[in-house]
Amino acid sequence: MSLAVMHQDGLHVEGVALGEIAARFGTPCYVYSRAALTAAYAAYRDTLQVHGLADRSLICYAVKANSNIAILNLFARLGAGFDIVSGGELARVLAAGGAADKVVFSGVGKSRTEMRAALEAGIHCFNVESASELGQLSEVAGSVGRRAPVSLRVNPDVDAKTHPYISTGLKTAKFGVAFGEAFDLYRRAAALPHIAVKGIDCHIGSQLLDPAPAAEAADKVLALVDRLAAVGIHLEHIDLGGGMGIQYRADEPAPAASVYLAPMLAKLKGRREKLVFEPGRSLVGNAGLLLTRVEVLKPGEEKHFAVVDAAMNDLMRPALYDAWHDIQKVGAGETATGTPMSYEIVGPVCESGDFLGHDRKLALSEGDLLAILSAGAYGMAMASNYNSRPRPAEVMIDGAEMHLIRRREEVAQLFALESVLP
Numbered sequence: 001m002s003l004a005v006m007h008q009d010g011l012h013v014e015g016v017a018l019g020e021i022a023a024r025f026g027t028p029c030y031v032y033s034r035a036a037l038t039a040a041y042a043a044y045r046d047t048l049q050v051h052g053l054a055d056r057s058l059i060c061y062a063v064k065a066n067s068n069i070a071i072l073n074l075f076a077r078l079g080a081g082f083d084i085v086s087g088g089e090l091a092r093v094l095a096a097g098g099a100a101d102k103v104v105f106s107g108v109g110k111s112r113t114e115m116r117a118a119l120e121a122g123i124h125c126f127n128v129e130s131a132s133e134l135g136q137l138s139e140v141a142g143s144v145g146r147r148a149p150v151s152l153r154v155n156p157d158v159d160a161k162t163h164p165y166i167s168t169g170l171k172t173a174k175f176g177v178a179f180g181e182a183f184d185l186y187r188r189a190a191a192l193p194h195i196a197v198k199g200i201d202c203h204i205g206s207q208l209l210d211p212a213p214a215a216e217a218a219d220k221v222l223a224l225v226d227r228l229a230a231v232g233i234h235l236e237h238i239d240l241g242g243g244m245g246i247q248y249r250a251d252e253p254a255p256a257a258s259v260y261l262a263p264m265l266a267k268l269k270g271r272r273e274k275l276v277f278e279p280g281r282s283l284v285g286n287a288g289l290l291l292t293r294v295e296v297l298k299p300g301e302e303k304h305f306a307v308v309d310a311a312m313n314d315l316m317r318p319a320l321y322d323a324w325h326d327i328q329k330v331g332a333g334e335t336a337t338g339t340p341m342s343y344e345i346v347g348p349v350c351e352s353g354d355f356l357g358h359d360r361k362l363a364l365s366e367g368d369l370l371a372i373l374s375a376g377a378y379g380m381a382m383a384s385n386y387n388s389r390p391r392p393a394e395v396m397i398d399g400a401e402m403h404l405i406r407r408r409e410e411v412a413q414l415f416a417l418e419s420v421l422p
């Protein structure tokens, strides 16, 4: 939330004015802070350090949250591994200089092609989500003459108390192996010649603000690990997923990593297994914002609309989850002061669901720049070309420098892969 700081010439990210970024790269534009990304990673790693767990932990950044290769490369340089969910993400990680042997592969529907690519790259572990997947993976591994390193992703049936679309740990979810079936599946896996049982995995949901559900899930997972050890199946690592929430609004604080992780980490004290974590949002969410310009002000009888140049295709979270993102005026050399009014901040896309914020009290003029905060996670990664809108540019700020880390798409690129009938 505190990524952008007000200076005399408007909001800044690190040493750069947002107005300058807009002038140079145009809008809409995603802006990230190298310092904020680094600090978020450090908060996770330092917490593990305090609990004496850093040496045997691997922080696997969940690529899906933001897959720009500059961000992946930054985390790779900090020592991170990666949690991937597709062959596409694997290719990105490798292109960004990530180490294959620090990659865990999650997801309910891995294709055989993806399995093969990951086996050939030599990833750390497959997080297997069903009995069928285990069988398919075993076949593919056999066909390329390898043993696939495997964790079962177990579904602990714990209520993560988050938005239903991003809650994954209830037994009604499509994710993971039902808790009651996991023990038997482990025994079957241990007998398969092309499977090497390595660990256990669990991820119960995203944007979790209460540490209790994750700690409860850890308890269940540890009990299963011990039950397996009793029959001779010794797991090398325990993967407790991601999910730590971030602060989106001033009146809804999120616990610091040290606070959120403490109850879970307390349970891991004195154990011998290595640990894996899969944080996504908490490493990038508050390290990014979406910069947009007010195109049109449209006062109405019931509501006043501010139509901006970013839309649901650029940032889908409000439309999809009714998510709330703080929206601040950049205040770069603008004349408008006046009394703030309540605005619907909307995009140009032809849907009433295309909004970025409801009922925002702002004093606006056409041409003003706005910063949509906490947009570093699941922002650009979920952007589309709906309405044939090129996706935004992405810029990384590093001190007083700005680096273009993704060029704005061009319209011609949007249909370059298409062809008309002969």
Ligand code: LLP
Pocket (backbone or CB within 6 Å): 062, 065, 083, 106, 107, 166, 203, 205, 206, 207, 208, 241, 242, 243, 244, 278, 279, 280, 281, 282, 317, 321, 377, 378
């Ligand atoms: N591991 C697995 C297996 C996951 O499915 C996810 C996220 C993560 C790790 C990372 O979770 P995080 O630390 O980011 O909470 N698009 C939604 C969020 C979807 C999360 C999907 N899985 C949003 O914009 O809120």
